[in-house]
Amino acid sequence: MIQDVSVWKDKFQLLGDTVSFLIATCEDQVAHELKERYLRISGRWEDLFQVRELANIERGSLLGPRL
Numbered sequence: 001m002i003q004d005v006s007v008w009k010d011k012f013q014l015l016g017d018t019v020s021f022l023i024a025t026c027e028d029q030v031a032h033e034l035k036e037r038y039l040r041i042s043g044r045w046e047d048l049f050q051v052r053e054l055a056n057i058e059r060g061s062l063l064g065p066r067l
Contacts, residue, residue: 005049015038021040
């Protein structure tokens with residue numbers, strides 16, 4: 001089942017908020033690990049989102065202009 005991208009954006013935003021809270025409240029070593037892991041996840045998310053956007057652009061150009 002494919003979910004709407006906006007649903008995943010909301011979940012990703014919630015993850016970012018949660019990580020920020022944990023970084024602010026955890027020991028330095030744990031906070032550092034959380035930050036590193038979040039940065040890796042964030043990079044993967046950006047890659048995935050760019051692929052999705054390119055697919056949408058290509059799909060739009062194949063369908064022609066919408067009036």
